Amino acid sequence: MPNNTHLSRFMEMARRVGAEVTQLENLQDAAKYVVTNSSGTTLVPRTALSEKHDLRTVLADAGVDVYDGDFRKAGHFPGAGVTFCNFAMADTGTVVLESTAEDVRLSTTLPEKHFVLVDPEIILEDNLAAAVPMTKIHTGNEPKFVAYVTGPSRTADIERVLTIGCHGPRELHILVIEGLSSDLYEI
Amino acid sequence: MATDQSYKKSIETAINNPKLSKALHLFGDAYLIARENAYSGLNFDAMRQELAAIKDDVRIRRKELLAEFIKNAEAAGSIVFVAKDVKEANDYVIKLAEKKGAKLIAKSKSMVSEEAHFNKAMEKAGIRASETDLGEWIVQLAGQRPSHMVMPAIHMFKEEVAELFGKEVGKTLNPEIKTLVDVARERLRQEYFNADIGLTGANFLIANTGGIGLVTNEGNARLCATLPDTHVVFAAIHKLLPTVEDAIKLTRLLPRNATGQLLTSYVTWIKGTVPCDGKTKEQHIVLIDGGREALYESKACQDALRCIQCGACANVCPVYQTVGGHVFGSIYISAIGIILTAFYEGLDKAKELTRACIGCRSCTAVCPSNIDLEEIILHLRTQVTSEYGMGVIKNVAFKAVMKNRGLFHSMVKAASKLQRPVTHPSRTGDEKRVIRHLPMHFMDRDFTQWRDLPSVAETSFRDQFPNIRQSVSDPKYTVGFFVGCGADFVYPEVGTSLIKVLNALNVDVVFPQKQNCCGIPALYSGDTETGVYLAKQNVEAFTEAKVDYIISICPTCTMAIKRDFVERLADHPGWSAKALALSDKTMDASAFLENVLGASEKLGNLSGNGSVTYHDSCHLKRGNNVFKEPRALLGASGYEISEMKNSDRCCGFGGTYSFLSHPQISKQITHDKVEAIQNVNVKTVAMDCPGCMIMLKGAMGKANPNIRCAHTVELMAEALDKK
Incomplete structure (x- = not known):
């Protein structure tokens, strides 16, 4: 990985909080990965990047059950959600998704598993480095919904025992692929 | 009085439930380790000072920032309501619900909603508010209130949770945590979909964007903010921050300090009315003053x-x-x-x-x-x-007796004679007499059942001092010794040891006889008047003495001179300058010996005095930032240090706390310390505080009289004697 010095730190930190991190060659491999690691209805929101890379078709061609209707009617527990992200932060192993479009939110909160595609180019050194893009995203009067996601949903509310998969996805799979995006403001 | 009695009873009930206390101890121990790891490579002090400065700026500019927040939030479509109290806040939500015909509110964690007794208020209005945070849901089903801000149900056990959840879903459940979490996941998912309103709190409100932030782990807040078409943010006004960057700084501290996580699973930034089910979401931000x-x-x-x-x-x-x-x-x-x-x-x-x-x-x-x-x-x-008021005992003790130096000291002298019928030689025989039982049975439980009480010394340090011969020919420094009540009247040998050590390092010691109690017991009991009076007595005594340094072997006295005298006398003309001058040259004995005299280097060749463990006194470590020094001094004096678990956890003394206000709580805290000491398997525990000595000598006297409790300077003096 010539173009990002923060990649190995990002992968290490994401794994430490329970994310599955895999480096893949291309989106076709990602589609195979999703087929192998999940089942059931899969929410794939139409966003700038997913349209650009024709992600829904790539996934469907590999056999993923890409959901076609209104995401709110995909059931209480869809099998999976597949999204891109705007950028990532190496020091905490976090992916950041501008989720103003409701389908991005539904694809990342309801499913049992969340697969997120990350280009090494958009991994920032740390949370402090995110101040610039975060400030820019929030400039102006447009409503915005930005989600930091760090590992799967978790709780320790019963006897302080760490338990994965409380209300959000039980699994977070981070698929690292080069050449997806170098734009922090695109998802 | 009724409250007083029920309060005492609640303490008793809690102490009789060791299961809870044990769980909280385990949690506390695990927390310390997780927190330390989370800050590894970071400068916690610098980070927290920065956050404090941000928050202070918010306090000063709060009106301006609030106006900025409202303007920006409204520009992004939010409706903002400022409630002067929690009732106004509840009423706003009730009215909103009525207008929308809303019957169900899916709610994520909001502490200010606890303050508002929100759920009860909604219930009265015929609206069901359903908690979705796992811990909050447990507590709601149990009809209780949270016992911890971050982990609301930390006081409950999985068997109790299984019973509660079982009732809710109508079947018997195994008390297995994973199963129980899955039950909540399944059951509460319906609530988000069915709810008419989603309510969240806010960890921060950003003035220059009008956005809010949620720092969570479970993912329920995201669902509450996403699925229902109306989002209510229930937040207190002090959550304001100026910018996004300030919020990022807060998120670097909050999870690390709360649970030892570098970041929570989710940090959610919501600004304005985002799309919702083909329409635009309705968002109401209720900002609450509430005091x-x-x-x-x-x-x-x-x-x-x-x-x-x-x-x-x-x-x-x-x-x-x-x-x-x-x-x-x-x-x-x-x-x-x-x-x-x-x-x-x-x-x-x-x-x-x-x-x-x-x-x-x-x-x-x-x-x-x-x-x-x-x-x-x-x-x-x-x-x-x-x-x-502070109660009759303290009133007489502080106001009538301690302020009068002559009366106080002659009463102590009388006490050393009067105690005779109840003192016994200590069990080891090599030390002085202790009080093993008090004749008054009603006091026995709080006072001597689980600890020996020290007896008052036959001759106080102040009466011994004139007869101590010091032979320092050309002293490097002359220091004034602030003895403190503990060493003066109970452990004068600590004072004589200090003089021996200081003399050996070429320092001359003077003892201003007009010095009195430092006043902390009165101040800590809320008696400022006596505190100020005693501060003046001491400032006068030491200003007259004209010494290079003032040295104390009691960290609480050291803190009193360094901090409290200055603060208490700040508005007393003629006194504040003197108090400041004394503060600057006051030091704890260990800090002076090590940092000014370089004692560990000068003593450096002693060895073979055996193993000791070291107890960090609260006010020495956290009040004076001294903890390396005594270890260096003991090491140089030939003692090998075996660290105990949680060496800087309180010994349970707390002055009048352990005798008058909360002896039963003290007893438990002391028990933990005794256990930690016994687990190290050494014969001596060193410390730098006469208060800790009273507590630990007393408790060890009952638990294991073969373990000796000694002040660091005593051990140093003994090492010098052997040299």
Whole structure:
């Protein structure tokens, strides 16, 4: 990985909080990965990047059950959600998704598993480095919904025992692929 | 009196439930390790000072920032309502629900909604508010209130949860945590879909964007904010921050300090009315004062509003670990809870709580907003005392006796004779007499059942001093010795040891006879008047002495001279300059020996004195930042140090706390310390505080009289004797 010095730190930190991190060659491999690691209805929101890379078709061609209707009617527990992200932060192993479009939110909160595609180019050194893009995203009067996601949903509310998969996805799979995006403001 | 009795009873009940206390101890130990790892490579002190500065700026500019927040939030489509109290806030939501015909509110965690007794208020209005945070849901089903800010159901066990959830879903459940979490996942998912309104709190409100932030782990807040078509944000006004960057700085501290996570699973930034089910979401932001403006206006207590609600002050608190959050707290618990209860619920509601703090400063040491919680609590205790009194015993002791130096000292002398019928030779025989049982049975349980009480020395240090021969020909320094009551009347041998050590290092010691008690027992009981009076006596005595340094072997006395005298005399013309001058040259003995005299290097060739373990006194480590020095001195004196578990956890003494206000809590905290010491398997435990010596000698006397408790300077003097 010539173009990002923060990649190995990002992968290490994401794994430490329970994310599955895999480096893949291309989106076709990602589609195979999703087929192998999940089942059931899969929410794939139409966003700038997913349209650009024709992600829904790539996934469907590999056999993923890409959901076609209104995401709110995909059931209480869809099998999976597949999204891109705007950028990532190496020091905490976090992916950041501008989720103003409701389908991005539904694809990342309801499913049992969340697969997120990350280009090494958009991994920032740390949370402090995110101040610039975060400030820019929030400039102006447009409503915005930005989600930091760090590992799967978790709780320790019963006897302080760490338990994965409380209300959000039980699994977070981070698929690292080069050449997806170098734009922090695109998802 | 009724409250007083039920409060005492609640302590008793909590202490009789060792299962809870054990769980909180395990949690506290695990927390310390996780927290330390989370800050690895970072400068916690610099980070917390930065956050404190941001929060102070918010306090000063709060009106301007609030206006900026409202303007930006409204520009993004939000409807903002400012509620002066929690009732107004509840009423706003009820009216909104009525207007929309809403029957169900899916709710994620919001502490201010606890303050508002939100769920009850909704129920009265015919609206069901369903908690979706796992811990909050458990507590709601049990009809209780949270006992911890971050982990609301930390006081409950999986068997109880299985029973509650079983009733809710109508089947018998295995008390297996994974199963129980899955039940909540399944059951609560329906609530998000069915709810008419989603309600969340806010960890921060960003003025220059009009957006809010949620720092969570479970993912329920995201669902509450996404699925229902109306989002209500229930937040207190002190959550304001100027910019996105400030919010990022807060998120670097909050999870690390709350749970030892680098970041929570989710940090959610929501600004304005985002799309919802093909339409635009309706978002209402209810900003609640609820007593915060009054707290901002209190100079002595305003720092409390820097709080970011991480709960760390509970996690490390020995009192919390002993009795739990239902006893040591109200809506908010532990140290910050004492302060917020006083302001949000009234001083009357907080009066027992202010006294329940043992003053160990462990909360202050871990606070991510750099709040001196102990000092604010002391201030509130003063208010409680002036409003409700401090009790007859303390009144006579402080006001009538201690202020009068002559009377105080002759009474102590008389006591050394009068105690004769109850003292016994100590079990080891090589030390002086102790009190093993008091003749009054009703006092025995609190006083001598689990510890020996020290006897008053035959001859106080002040009476011994004139006969001590010092042979320092050309002294490098002349120091004034502030002996403190503990060493003066109970352990004068600590004072004589100090002189021996100082003389060996070419330092001459003078003892101003006009010195008196430092006044901390009175101040900590809220008796400022006596405190100020004693401060003046001591300032006068030591100013007259014209010495290079003032040295004490008691860290609480050291703190009194360094900090409290200066603060108490700040508005007393003619005194404040003198107090400041003394403060500058006052040091704890270990710090002086090591940092000024370089004692460990000078003594450096002693060896073979055996193993000791070291107990860090609260006020030495967290009040004076001295903890390396005594270890270096003991090492140089030939003692090998085996560290005990949690060496800087309070010994349970807390002055009058262990005798008058909360002996039963002290007993438990002391028990933990005794266990930690016994687990090291050494014959000696060293410490630098006569208060800790009273507590630990007393408790060891009952638990294992073969383990000796000694002051560091005593051990140093013995090593010098052997040389």
